[in-house]
Amino acid sequence: MSKGSFEYVDITLLKQLEQRLEGREGKEESKIFKTCPRCKVRKPLPQFTTDKRNTNGRTNVCKVCKVIEYLKYYYGDRERILTVNKKYRDDHRGERTKYFQDYQENHKEHLQKVGKAWYKKNRQRIKKKRLKLKVNLK
Numbered sequence: 001m002s003k004g005s006f007e008y009v010d011i012t013l014l015k016q017l018e019q020r021l022e023g024r025e026g027k028e029e030s031k032i033f034k035t036c037p038r039c040k041v042r043k044p045l046p047q048f049t050t051d052k053r054n055t056n057g058r059t060n061v062c063k064v065c066k067v068i069e070y071l072k073y074y075y076g077d078r079e080r081i082l083t084v085n086k087k088y089r090d091d092h093r094g095e096r097t098k099y100f101q102d103y104q105e106n107h108k109e110h111l112q113k114v115g116k117a118w119y120k121k122n123r124q125r126i127k128k129k130r131l132k133l134k135v136n137l138k
Ligand SMILES: [Zn+2]
Pocket: 036, 037, 038, 039, 040, 041, 061, 062, 063, 064, 065
């Protein structure tokens, strides 16, 4: 991918992320602030990813800086990362499918219970959706 597309992805993704974080800020009403060492901005705690190893339970670098870091890493080394990921998928083909099949087989009762509970909780929503579908089909 060319350098131009990096700029494009970078900006749209970051804007989305910042908007989402701003929207969440009001809801969580955090009174705790932390200064990010990368962007030097004081931000409320929810704007830092959780990290159990840290004493305050959050990473030092804020979420936005983490995304920038990742995008730089990804687009700086995209070819190699894609090759490594593809090799991993090729080497482990079918393992995930088998894992999920085994899991379903071994956790049948649990999955049924969870599924039933989910259906009960979302029954109204599902019915509404089905009704909408019927109307659309007519
Ligand atoms: Zn930052």
